[in-house]
Amino acid sequence: AKRTTDVLRAPVICVLGHVDTGKTKMLDTIRRTNVQDGEAGGITQQIGATQVPASAIKERCKMVKDFDPEGLKLPGFLIIDTPGHESFANLRSRGSSLCDLAILVVDIMHGLEPQTIESIKLLVKRRTPFVIALNKIDRLYGWESNPRKDVRQLIKSQANSPQLEFKERLQKTVAEFAEQGLNVALAWENPDPNEYISIVPTSAFLGDGIGNLMAHIAQYSQTTHAKKLAYCEELDCSVMEVKALPGLGTTIDVILVNGALHVGDIIILAGTDGPIMTPIRELLMPQPLKEMRVKNAYEHFPVIKGAQGVKVLAKNLEKALAGLPLFVAHREDEVDLLREQVQEQLNQALHSIKLTSEGVYVQASTLGSLEALLEFLRSQKIPYCGVNIGPVHKKDVLKASTMLEHNAEFATILAFDVKVERDAQLYADNEGVRIFQADIIYHLQDAFLKYREELKQ
Numbered sequence: 369a370k371r372t373t374d375v376l377r378a379p380v381i382c383v384l385g386h387v388d389t390g391k392t393k394m395l396d397t398i399r400r401t402n403v404q405d406g407e408a409g410g411i412t413q414q415i416g417a418t419q420v421p422a423s424a425i426k427e428r429c430k431m432v433k434d435f436d437p438e439g440l441k442l443p444g445f446l447i448i449d450t451p452g453h454e455s456f457a458n459l460r461s462r463g464s465s466l467c468d469l470a471i472l473v474v475d476i477m478h479g480l481e482p483q484t485i486e487s488i489k490l491l492v493k494r495r496t497p498f499v500i501a502l503n504k505i506d507r508l509y510g511w512e513s514n515p516r517k518d519v520r521q522l523i524k525s526q527a528n529s530p531q532l533e534f535k536e537r538l539q540k541t542v543a544e545f546a547e548q549g550l551n552v553a554l555a556w557e558n559p560d561p562n563e564y565i566s567i568v569p570t571s572a573f574l575g576d577g578i579g580n581l582m583a584h585i586a587q588y589s590q591t592t593h594a595k596k597l598a599y600c601e602e603l604d605c606s607v608m609e610v611k612a613l614p615g616l617g618t619t620i621d622v623i624l625v626n627g628a629l630h631v632g633d634i635i636i637l638a639g640t641d642g643p644i645m646t647p648i649r650e651l652l653m654p655q656p657l658k659e660m661r662v663k664n665a666y667e668h669f670p671v672i673k674g675a676q677g678v679k680v681l682a683k684n685l686e687k688a689l690a691g692l693p694l695f696v697a698h699r700e701d702e703v704d705l706l707r708e709q710v711q712e713q714l715n716q717a718l719h720s721i722k723l724t725s726e727g728v729y730v731q732a733s734t735l736g737s738l739e740a741l742l743e744f745l746r747s748q749k750i751p752y753c754g755v756n757i758g759p760v761h762k763k764d765v766l767k768a769s770t771m772l773e774h775n776a777e778f779a780t781i782l783a784f785d786v787k788v789e790r791d792a793q794l795y796a797d798n799e800g801v802r803i804f805q806a807d808i809i810y811h812l813q814d815a816f817l818k819y820r821e822e823l824k825q
């Protein structure tokens with residue numbers, strides 16, 4: 369396939385970091401949305417995707433010295449939000465495997481934390497270039513915010529005390545990165561971008577430094593990584609999430625990095641029972657600056673070119689698995705080869721969902737959150753014998769009820785972020801199957817352990 373650096377695609381940028389460092393807030397400020405406020409427990413439990421068009425980048429970078437909006441060659445950014453909570457390592461890994469570069473968010477008041485270090489390891493292992501957002505600078509005592517100012521100037525204009533505190537905390541963070549074997553420096557003091565990772569100080573909350581961060585990423589990606597961003601016809605597409613949506617059935621959210629998807633294309637992807645082959649019925653995208661994981665009005669397209677976050681509608685997606693590539697068969701004779709390829713990747717992935725003969729029944733809204741919940745249950749030594757994605761139906765209760773003969777405490781459904789159908793609840797009440805519902809995964813464990821104690825007494 370032909371590649372020139374004349375036509376660049378949007379870089380896929382993954383936001384990683386410890387819980388509550390301000391990843392989602394940063395995206396909210398960029399998008400001028402309020403996704404973070406609406407999150408259950410204030411934590412992110414799914415991967416998100418947002419397309420930031422070039423016009424929004426230019427607007428945001430107006431105040432940045434040394435940034436020439438005319439020189440922006442990128443059509444935009446595709447930004448992937450990830451959860452920082454411990455249990456969601458699967459989604460951090462998935463996000464970082466998809467991206468061209470990453471923003472590692474560090475809370476200036478806390479420095480490096482466990483999931484910061486976990487994220488660094490992922491990035492280093494995959495050789496993913498990244499930029500550090502040293503966030504929450506507005507929490508420095510006496511800080512005077514001004515998001516319309518270049519952050520370098522803004523720091524200089526602070527009173528003595530916040531300037532000193534900034535320097536101290538910066539130095540401490542630099543030392544902590546050095547302990548991880550990484551050289552880091554403020555973006556405007558970086559002596560060699562190939563050796564030092566740049567730090568941009570930010571306030572995701574008030575907007576300070578966000579323009580500098582975006583300008584830095586734009587420049588860094590279109591100069592140092594232009595080759596990687598040359599648009600190319602060869603398909604590079606991964607399934608990010610599998611979601612059951614009312615009225616639409618089971619849909620998949622994909623990250624289309626390169627190449628194009630067309631309505632009618634025959635896609636081949638992994639499913640729990642083997643490769644799935646199905647024609648694309650519809651291609652949807654949220655509007656620019658809208659978060660893909662939040663319910664929005666979608667726009668329909670006959671063709672979509674990468675890089676974009678795309679919702680694909682097709683039949684037979686109920687058993688689709690997230691985290692693996694999606695292929696398009698253009699010719700009859702490609703089908704068998706692609707199926708084999710998918711099967712192989714599937715065999716590897718299925719190792720992670722190991723069911724036991726006795727255990728609870730687990731249900732979640734997406735495969736990503738299901739995996740996180742299972743990971744969490746494993747760490748708590750709570751066995752599970754069955755799983756499903758989407759609302760709890762009578763047939764799920766039926767499956768869970770088989771445990772009544774073995775071990776009553778396991779005749780339980782842990783339902784994360786899903787509805788329980790009325791007839792399913794009635795049936796469960798009759799049969800003696802308990803259903804616990806929660807929108808924060810940690811609450812399900814609490815509920816189950818409490819119930820277990822009750823049963824013992």
Ligand code: GTP
Nearest residue numbers: 387388389390391392393411412452504571572573
């Ligand atoms: P997870 O997705 O759960 O890992 O968290 P996150 O990294 O997305 O952090 P989130 O955006 O949920 O922010 C966590 C809290 O920190 C919220 O209460 C935010 O309002 C606050 N916060 C985020 N950025 C800043 C900042 O720059 N300054 C201040 N003062 N607070 C911030």
Ligand code: MG
Nearest residue numbers: 391392411412
């Ligand atoms: Mg978040």
Ligand code: NA
Nearest residue numbers: 388410411412
């Ligand atoms: Na949070």
